[in-house]
Amino acid sequence: MNRPLVEVEDLAKVFDVSPPWLNRVVERKPRAFVHAVDGVSFSIERGRTLALVGESGCGKSTIARLLVGLYGATRGVVRFDGNDMAKSLTSRQALPLRRRMQMIFQDPYASLNPRWKVLDIVAEPLREHGLVDSDAEARGRVGELLSSVGLNPADAEKFPHQFSGGQRQRISIARALATQPEFLVCDEPTSALDVSVQAQVLNIMKDLQRERGLTYLFISHNLAVVRHVADQVGVMYLGRLVEVADKAELFARPRHPYTRMLLDAIPDIHMTGRARTPVQGEVPNPLNPPSGCSFHPRCPLANDRCKAERPALVPVQGVRVACHAVEEGRAG
């Protein structure tokens, strides 16, 4: 088997959210740290899609930013095609490596410069990486890129405000595709869109993956969307992966109690009037996470071990789960 395109080992990011120095001295406030991502490991095979799901504040967007180098990691290694990203991005190799990975952001209203024409937006990565020699060539490439996402080449002369949300997200995709990347990090690419438009964007993303063999990291809080696009799914809770499994396996046989709760909580249009099981309680404050397994205050299977000892992500029946109850066979 080939080596995975993206390998992440024990990745962690700690944000310092301490009050300013003067407040700490005068009001005797302690320093405070948020462990946004806390020891996450996964890998993505070439041409496949890994989806990360979880509720607000679980660290999924932080992982996206760590992977493309928008944040520096506190600990851990990200390897892209065998290259250590932290080392490569400061070396001479940075530009060719950056060309091979691109990011699509959530908000198509905030991620496009309103003062630039679509031509300049989509051509920027081409010029930055020296992939075109003349304006005419750039214009031609931008036209092709716009066509590939279902827009009209003539749209290059317009400004972002002249497009709807779905069309803007296609412009973002065209920009991300400009450097012919192998790996796309998509941070909630459709959550700002209406369902009919979401369907258009998801279809385009799947078509592009088939045509170009793209590898995706797909971040979403919507399990139905994840089920549609992903090959593998990682479920996150408070900065850690609690379960990683193939899509079919995860949706058919969720192992971790949190995954089960999430799946139960989704409203399904085909189950009219079904009383779903509301998840008990709320996500704890990440500044002060619970001891042991961070899910234990909401977990029906929690016992004393869960309160004291943090479970590691271990292989169980072909999937990886971080749960004492599953490991001990108490989960049923």
Next chain:
Amino acid sequence: MTEPLLDVRHLRVEFPTRRGTLLALDDISLTISAGEILGVVGESGAGKSLTGAAIIGLLDPPGRIAAGEIRLAGRRIDNLPYEQMRRVRGREIGAVFQDPLTSLNPLYTVGQQLVETITTHLDLSAAQARRRAVELLASTGIPAPEARVDHYPHQFSGGMRQRVVIALALAAEPKLIVADEPTTALDVSIQAQIIALLKKVCREQGAAVMLVTHDMGVIAEACDRVAVMYAGRVAEIGPVADVIHRPAHPYTAGLMGAIPAMDADRERLLQIDGAMPRLTAMPPGCAFHPRCGRATDRCRVDRPELAAVGQTQAACWHAVTEEV
């Protein structure tokens, strides 16, 4: 059948602008009975929130009701003077908005806000009102209500804040609750809790609920009937199970196909090409015809009215009658 609690007939809302009058809601008719939850669903700009705003009398100027009428328990409320409408709002109609942080005053404790609402609408002393505030917080599932009543909104999490907003809406036991995207800003696990709460309120108090949302899953779970809106018009209205499983309007059918399903694996999602028309460029005839696979010459000229198709009513010349 008993007389509906809320009866909206041929409602038309216009926004006069310098470049001419925009027709934002066009001939909206819908009813809600006591104890019933009506879902209003549609994509951004379909006019669903505007319908809610028109009913609670909070249209942003220059928007105005140009035609039609709104009746609450038989009484016309669309032409009430401001002061009278202010009394109806809160006493007879409770409102829950999308963002719980902006619907609460950050400078007052939730107890003060609840007591203010209660004493405005009900003839209770301050002490009685405070007791009622604690009861309301308890009934919406807030733990330790005696202590929480003296907390400020920022001390609550998003889900808890939305519970406070629902408690506020319920303060005077209104007959109608208009909930505009009450769960959109919340995580799925919290969303389920809030939907369960709304259903409980509807069942226990016999209140009518108008639930505005863009999430078909929420509609399927919470509502008895649903109105599907498109470009300021009602495209289809009927019992939830019929609209979801046997959609009569091609737009509803397309909307259903576009939602990634949890139980079926499809390689591609059904997509409706194009986007909803802008108010400034509304096509003649049926507003959906430029995106519709069934459109004929008649659709481009004549505008369809709501007509019965099985259990539902759909505004379409070529309503889908067979199973899709």
